[in-house]
Amino acid sequence: MDPELEAFIPFIPKDDLTDPVAARESLAELAAAVPAPDTAGMEVEDRTVPADPDVPVRIYRPHQARGVLVWLHGGGFVMGDVVTEHPWAARLADSSGAVVISVGYRLAPENPFPAALDDAYAVLTWTAGHAAELGIDPERIAVGGHSAGGGIAAALALRARDERGPAIRFQLLNQPGLDDRQETWSARNFTATPWFNRAKAATSWRHYLGGQPPTPYAAPARAADLSGLPPAYIATAELCPNRDEDIDYASRLLKAGVSVELHQWPGTFHGSQALLSAEVSQRQNAELGAALGRALAG
Structure with missing residues (x-):
């Protein structure tokens, strides 16, 4: 493990997601302690996207942005919102120069699949329909997310393809949760890794699926056909249960003819890029923004 990251391990909470309410409170405390992002170069606005039910979003508009990212936060499908995601969504908008729409999707277990995906799809459709108002090019729409949000973003791309929905230019998938089966080497063997491990992943998927049979829109790794999907940037952490499924x-995307940039970060663990003082975390966060900026500028 990267020595800078290893120093933080004693301070990482041991939440196991069995109590979603407690986990949400813990995440809110952690997010509040993160150094505030610099938003001087952008407009930040809270909006509500009309849907059933309506979906809260927080929109970050850097000056002279052309493209837009519909961004889904992490949190094991059970925690997180536009407030806890603020430090990361703002930094992503700043580093990429793109408009970032952070989605406050409904959380499991109270709202199991497909609630989160339905919310994300509603925001994607709204974004495409309000491109002029947002000041962005409707041909420069990306979707992305971290962890569980990365899995929802991948499912969003699948659904948009299948339903001939809004055209998606790019997928930005950071350590996405894609496979409920947990059959890969990393999923089977990473039982004591910091922040996220096999047991926590199992609880997360149990909450999200709510006893329903998994489909490719819930677990994108189950999709038989990955052709026709948008180009992707996929980042993995070495000590993460999701590593091998990612x-x-x-x-599989490459074999289906989809252009992919894959970045495997050695010495890191799931979510460790939140430890902003570490040099490797700074590079991880910068790369996410750079990859998005390249994709939407070309």
Whole structure:
């Protein structure tokens, strides 16, 4: 493990997601302690996207932005909102120069699949329909997310393809949760990794699926056909249960004719890029913004 990251391990909460309410409170405390992002170069606005039910979003508009990212926060499908995601969404908008729409999707277990995906799809459709108001090019729409949000973003791309929905230019998937089966080497063996491990992943998927049979829109790794999807940037952490399913998904995308940039970060663990003082975390966050900026500028 990267020595800078290892120093933080004693301070990482041991939440296991069995109590979603407690986990949400813990995440809110952690997010509040993160250094505030610099939003001087952008407009930040809270909006509500009309849907059933309506979906809260927080929109970050850097000056002279052309493209837009519909961004889904992490949190094991059970925690997180536009407030806890603020430090990361704002930094992503700043580093990429793109408009970032942070989605406050409904959380499991109270709202299991497909609630989160339905909320994300409603925001994607709204974004495409309000491109002029947002000041962005409707041909420069990306979707992305971290962890559980990365899985929802991948499912969003699948659904948009299948339903001939809004055209998506790019997928930005950071350590996405893609496979409920947990059959890969990393999923089976990472039982004591910091922040996220096999048991926590199992609880997360149990909450999200709510006893329903998994489909590719819930677990994108189950999709048989990955052709016709948008180009993707996929980032993985070495000590993360999701690592191998993410690498497998990247390989399958490539074999389906989809352009992919895969970045495997050695010495890191799931979510460790939140430890902003570490040099490797700074590079991880910068790369996410750079990859998005390149994709939407070309």
